[in-house]
Amino acid sequence: MNKIDYNMDDFIDLLREAPADNVFNPWWQNDLENDDYSNAYEIRQHQLKTYLSERINKVKILLVGEALGYQGGHFSGIAMTSERMLLGHLSNKGIEPEHVFKNLMPCRTSKAEIKKDGFNEPTATVVWQHLLNSNVSPYSFLIWNAFPWHPYSKTKGLLSNRTPTELELSRGLPVLLKIIDIFTPQKIIAVGEKASFCLTKGGIDHKKVRHPANGGVPKFKEQISFHLK
Numbered sequence: 001m002n003k004i005d006y007n008m009d010d011f012i013d014l015l016r017e018a019p020a021d022n023v024f025n026p027w028w029q030n031d032l033e034n035d036d037y038s039n040a041y042e043i044r045q046h047q048l049k050t051y052l053s054e055r056i057n058k059v060k061i062l063l064v065g066e067a068l069g070y071q072g073g074h075f076s077g078i079a080m081t082s083e084r085m086l087l088g089h090l091s092n093k094g095i096e097p098e099h100v101f102k103n104l105m106p107c108r109t110s111k112a113e114i115k116k117d118g119f120n121e122p123t124a125t126v127v128w129q130h131l132l133n134s135n136v137s138p139y140s141f142l143i144w145n146a147f148p149w150h151p152y153s154k155t156k157g158l159l160s161n162r163t164p165t166e167l168e169l170s171r172g173l174p175v176l177l178k179i180i181d182i183f184t185p186q187k188i189i190a191v192g193e194k195a196s197f198c199l200t201k202g203g204i205d206h207k208k209v210r211h212p213a214n215g216g217v218p219k220f221k222e223q224i225s226f227h228l229k
Contacts, residue, residue: 147194189206
């Protein structure tokens with residue numbers, strides 16, 4: 001087993017222990033309501049490992065979001081990355097499957113009858129499209145979340161998002177620090193307040209930009225463009 005494989009397998013194992021309450025762990029759990037395959041969690045593991053492995057020794061910028069979302073990593077296994085990207089349905093926006101990874105056939109894990117073209121996360125599309133349009137190599141940036149798992153609403157179910165609690169963010173911090181240790185990015189950018197809070201708590205020097213959600217797209221683009229210079 002080479003070093004890259006060892007690091008990634010060890011890292012995936014680090015993700016095994018997620019907080020139990022209203023949190024979905026896409027790499028170690030199946031979504032019994034919405035997954036199309038009995039080995040869906042293994043597909044997501046392979047996609048995350050490939051995404052990470054292909055960026056070893058290449059990452060210059062680490063973007064840190066808040067938490068995994070049901071329209072993104074819940075089914076793709078990758079932070080701020082949707083099934084629709086992996087399936088090639090966002091080519092019209094300049095986002096190709098090979099921008100995410102090349103050495104594995106991309107696969108959706110949600111049932112096609114729920115979303116024919118796969119789930120699509122608006123924030124993910126904004127972030128990827130803007131970075132690619134800014135001529136940033138897709139293999140020179142890595143996206144992760146302060147809370148790596150998917151927090152969902154108890155009343156709304158698995159196809160919903162909620163803000164992680166401060167305690168949950170503290171549970172995600174060791175994973176975030178491990179990502180930083182593995183990839184040693186030159187620049188770390190927090191996308192939103194929760195990500196910045198977590199990085200500050202970990203004593204990590206970083207820049208902060210507005211989260212694209214809730215009307216924040218123009219400010220996000222303006223601020224991140226400044227930090228990409």
